[in-house]
Amino acid sequence: MMSAHIVLTTLALALVAGPLGCFVVWRRMAYFGDGLAHSALLGVAIGLVIGVSHQIGMMLIAVLFALTLIWLRAKRVLATDTLLGILAHAALSLGLVAMMLLGAGEAEVHDYLLGSLDKLTPELAAWVIGGCGLSLGLLLRFWPGLILMTTSEELAHAEGVPIMRYEFALMVLMGVVVAAAIQMVGILLITSLLIIPASSARLFARSPEAMAVSGSLLASLAMLLGLPLAQNFALATGPVIVCVSVALFILLLAARLLHRPQVS
Amino acid sequence: MPSETTQTQNLISASDLTVIRQGRRVLDNVSLDIARDDFITLIGPNGAGKTVLLRHLLKLDKPDAGRVTHLSGLKVGYVPQRITIDPSLPISVRRFLTLNNSEKENDIATLAEETDITPLLDTPLSALSGGEMQRVLLTRALTSDPELLILDEPAQNLDVNGQLQFYTLIEEIYERRKLSILMVSHDLHLVMSSTRKVVCLYHHICCSGAPESVARDPEFISIFGNDMAKLMAVYPHTHSHDHTHEHTHDHDHGEGTT
Numbered sequence: 046m047m048s049a050h051i052v053l054t055t056l057a058l059a060l061v062a063g064p065l066g067c068f069v070v071w072r073r074m075a076y077f078g079d080g081l082a083h084s085a086l087l088g089v090a091i092g093l094v095i096g097v098s099h100q101i102g103m104m105l106i107a108v109l110f111a112l113t114l115i116w117l118r119a120k121r122v123l124a125t126d127t128l129l130g131i132l133a134h135a136a137l138s139l140g141l142v143a144m145m146l147l148g149a150g151e152a153e154v155h156d157y158l159l160g161s162l163d164k165l166t167p168e169l170a171a172w173v174i175g176g177c178g179l180s181l182g183l184l185l186r187f188w189p190g191l192i193l194m195t196t197s198e199e200l201a202h203a204e205g206v207p208i209m210r211y212e213f214a215l216m217v218l219m220g221v222v223v224a225a226a227i228q229m230v231g232i233l234l235i236t237s238l239l240i241i242p243a244s245s246a247r248l249f250a251r252s253p254e255a256m257a258v259s260g261s262l263l264a265s266l267a268m269l270l271g272l273p274l275a276q277n278f279a280l281a282t283g284p285v286i287v288c289v290s291v292a293l294f295i296l297l298l299a300a301r302l303l304h305r306p307q308v309s
Numbered sequence: 310m311p312s313e314t315t316q317t318q319n320l321i322s323a324s325d326l327t328v329i330r331q332g333r334r335v336l337d338n339v340s341l342d343i344a345r346d347d348f349i350t351l352i353g354p355n356g357a358g359k360t361v362l363l364r365h366l367l368k369l370d371k372p373d374a375g376r377v378t379h380l381s382g383l384k385v386g387y388v389p390q391r392i393t394i395d396p397s398l399p400i401s402v403r404r405f406l407t408l409n410n411s412e413k414e415n416d417i418a419t420l421a422e423e424t425d426i427t428p429l430l431d432t433p434l435s436a437l438s439g440g441e442m443q444r445v446l447l448t449r450a451l452t453s454d455p456e457l458l459i460l461d462e463p464a465q466n467l468d469v470n471g472q473l474q475f476y477t478l479i480e481e482i483y484e485r486r487k488l489s490i491l492m493v494s495h496d497l498h499l500v501m502s503s504t505r506k507v508v509c510l511y512h513h514i515c516c517s518g519a520p521e522s523v524a525r526d527p528e529f530i531s532i533f534g535n536d537m538a539k540l541m542a543v544y545p546h547t548h549s550h551d552h553t554h555e556h557t558h559d560h561d562h563g564e565g566t567t
Contacts, residue, residue, distance in 0.1 A: 071398045189409035196405060196434065197392035200446070203367055204387065204409065250399050251433075 047272060050170040051162060055268045057177035058226050058238070063261025064184050065222055066243030067253065068215055069236070071195045076126055077114070077216070078236040080133030081223050084110045085232050086140030086157055088224070093147055100172055100224050107220020110136065111213065137232075160231030160283030162276070173225040180218045187211065192253050229268075231283035241290040242267065248301045263293055319344050320383055320457050320489055321366055325375035328361055335361050336372070337513040343457060347489045348503050350520075353510035354532060359493045362510060363461055366491070386450030388460040391442065394435040402437070402445050403430045412452045423485075424448045424478060440471035444478065451482070458482075460492040464499075476500050497537075509533075 047055075069075055085103045092102025110132060117128050144154055156163065165173075184191070194201040194208050202208045223235050230238050242263035243256065250256035271286035278285075321343040328336040335358045343349060343366075353359050364370045365377055367387065379385075394400070406417050421427045424444050429437065437445060443463055450458055460479070464472040476496070480503045483490055494500055497507065501520055508517040509529050516526040523529050524538045 071395055073395075192398075192400070193409045195398060196394055196400065196408070197389060199389045200387065200392060200449075201409075202369055203389070206409065244397075247397055247399065251401070252404060253398065253400055256399055 047276070050167040051165060051272070052269070054165065054170045054173050054229070055272060056265055057174040058222070058229065059242075059264035059268050060261050061177040061181045061184070061222055062226075062239050062242060062264040063246070063259070064188075064257035065180065065218060066239035066241075066260050066264070067246075067257050068184075068191065068195070069219070069239045070243045070247065072215070074215070074219065075236055075240050076129050078219055078223065078239060080114075080129040080136075081107055081110055081216075081220055082227065082232045082235040083133040084136030084140070085223060085227050086144060086154075087136045088140070089157060090140055090143035090147060094143075098169075098172075099228075100169070100176070103224035103227065104220055106136070107224060108217055111216035111220065114216075115213065155281075156231075157227065158232050159281035160227070160229050160234070160286075162229065162272070162282055165228055169228065173228070176221050176225040180221050183214065183218060187214070191215070229272075229282055230286060231281065234283040234287050237287045237290065238264065238268075241287070241294055245290075245294040245297045248297045263290070267293060318380065319378075320347075320380050322378045323362075323366055323375065324378075326362070326365055326372045326377070327374040328358070328365065328370075329373045330361075334512055336365070338375070339510070339514055340375075341366070341508065341514070343489055343491055345456070345489055346487065346505075347491070348483055348505045349489075349491045349508055350497060350500055350504040350506070351491065351493045351508050351510060352495060352497060352533075353515075357511045359510055360461060363459060363491075363493065367459065380456075383457065384453045384455045386453055386455035386458045388443070388446045388450045388458065388463045390462045391439065391466050392446065396435045398435065400434050401431050402426065402434055405434050405445065406430075406449055406452060410452055416452070420448050420451055423482070424451070439466050440475065443467065443471075443475055447475075447478070447482075455488060457489045457491065460490070460494075462493050462495070464494065464496060472496055472499060479503070 069078055084106050088103030088106035089099045090102070091106060092099045095102075114125075114128060114132060117123070117132075118125055123131075141154065190201065190206045191211060193204070194206055194211055198208050222239075226235055226238060243260040245263050246256045246259035250259055267290035268286055271289040272282060274280070274289070275282040275285040319342045321341075323339065323341045326336050326339045327334065339358075339362060341362070351359055351362070361370070365372055367385065368377055368379065403414075403417060406412060406420075407414075417430070418427070421430055424447055426441070426444050426448055429441055429445065432441075434442075434445070447460075447463070450460075458479075463479075464475045467475060476499045479490065479492070479500075482488070483503055492500070497504070497520065504520055506517060507520045507523040509515045509523060509526075509532070511532055515528040515532060516523050530538045
């Protein structure tokens with residue numbers, strides 16, 4: 046049986062993963078999310094060095110990552126996905142080297158890469174739930190403007206939406222949620238926690254809001270089914286959650302193909 | 310001209326705008342006033358600074374020199390060239406029209422009648438054709454009940470038939486609503502009947518004035534060629550060496566032309 050703080054953390058993560066995952070899908074930020082996750086290990090190492098918690102270290106690195114990306118992108122020399130590739134792998138390599146120099150065992154690094162519940166203390170859970178709640182609140186507060194910006198940045202800008210700030214805010218929110226979820230799902234698979242439920246929801250959703258809410262429900266389902274499975278069979282949590290999530294996606298895809306042959 | 314208020318009732322008054330990008334003067338001492346009831350068509354070759362000028366008129370960017378003044382409380386509706394909706398975003402036309410504004414369902418229905426998009430209201434935005442999308446964008450621009458519509462090559466991606474329909478709609482709205490229009494368009498021959506004033510931009514304002522006089526301007530002809538000039542000229546006997554005109558400066562002040 047899972048303890049209460051784990052269930053609550055799971056629900057908080059799933060709740061924010063729905064709407065945030067939608068933006069990752071709509072705005073094609075999947076590779077950005079991956080890059081952010083790769084940089085998280087460096088955040089852990091920095092946290093160890095300067096003596097703050099892993100989560101704070103990861104968020105610091107996430108903000109730094111987003112700022113560096115925006116700055117390099119503005120130079121308009123290299124494509125965004127090239128920049129992300131450089132940044133992500135530089136950060137991952139630096140993180141791995143730093144972790145090894147700091148004497149972290151392979152088991153510890155493994156846990157960060159694939160996720161584990163071992164270190165999810167009630168105290169950490171409170172932080173994670175707080176971070177998710179804050180992110181969700183911000184997403185809801187600025188929802189209409191964010192959706193308008195997603196339909197057309199030009200139009201949103203002309204109508205007075207501060208698009209630069211909104212985009213940076215989305216990047217930072219992703220950093221917060223990635224940092225919050227990494228313990229459970231792991232660096233390698235964190236992006237799928239965001240994009241698979243949202244993509245499944247897209248198969249039948251008719252409005253942005255319906256897609257976000259269904260995404261949250263599907264993410265909850267995947268995590269609440271996946272976590273006990275992983276515990277029972279002593280498996281890494283991340284891969285099991287993603288397997289369940291993909292299974293749900295396939296089920297919904299099949300149902301859609303059977304019932305509504307014409308994809309709109 | 311450092312005065313703090315608009316002396317006239319111009320909706321937008323831009324004076325001596327200069328914008329320098331990477332060492333190049335994209336806009337060079339451009340002045341433009343938009344008054345009530347104006348129907349201004351802005352033309353110019355690619356890279357002439359038309360979109361940059363629009364962005365400054367909308368106050369989205371700050372010029373390196375000069376200033377843009379809006380009549381206080383001015384409501385502007387903006388129609389972009391085109392928008393592409395990612396199919397992963399499920400959103401109906403109706404929802405799009407009410408996004409991030411205080412528009413009510415009733416008002417949307419009335420507006421939709423006006424722009425002839427009533428049958429489209431429940432269609433997904435990503436399923437619209439080019440012409441339908443432009444009408445939807447126009448409808449959204451009208452939700453604020455604007456005094457001025459600014460359109461950036463709104464019919465650029467439409468076929469000839471779609472262009473005609475779109476411009477007819479613009480003209481109807483102009484007549485009915487008594488608003489002002491500033492439109493970037495290369496299809497001068499299609500908007501001639503409504504256009505009160507043509508402004509020809511090539512980093513500076515080359516010439517401006519009534520369509521028929523602009524068509525005879527040597528600078529216009531040197532940029533757009535004789536064919537375009539002939540296409541525009543309403544008077545059949547117009548020819549390029551007409552000396553009766555000067556650069557028609559209209560009421561603009563401080564233009565960069567010499």
